[in-house]
Amino acid sequence: MITFEPFWETLRRRGISTYDLEYQYDINPAEISRLKHNHNFTLRSVDKYCRLLGCRVEEIIWYVEK
Numbered sequence: 001m002i003t004f005e006p007f008w009e010t011l012r013r014r015g016i017s018t019y020d021l022e023y024q025y026d027i028n029p030a031e032i033s034r035l036k037h038n039h040n041f042t043l044r045s046v047d048k049y050c051r052l053l054g055c056r057v058e059e060i061i062w063y064v065e066k
Contacts, residue, residue, distance in 0.1 A: 003062050004035045007049065010059045025052055 011017070021027040034041065049060050 001038070001064050001066050002040075003038050003064050004060065006058065006062050007035060007060045010053060010055055014053070016053075 011021075016025075018032055021032055022029055031045075046057060046060055049055075050057060053059070
């Protein structure tokens with residue numbers, strides 16, 4: 001299972017809130033909800049978040065065995 005837990009941890013470390021994602025980074029609220037619930041994303045989306053935050057893939061997603 002892919003989890004976005006590292007994404008939220010990266011945001012916490014950088015002091016970025018979901019409000020900031022929506023209004024400063026122009027992320028759609030529906031997309032934020034999808035991240036919160038670990039719904040499927042394309043690699044293009046993961047790439048977008050890596051570029052946006054200037055981080056590596058490991059700081060956005062992890063693979064966890066169920």
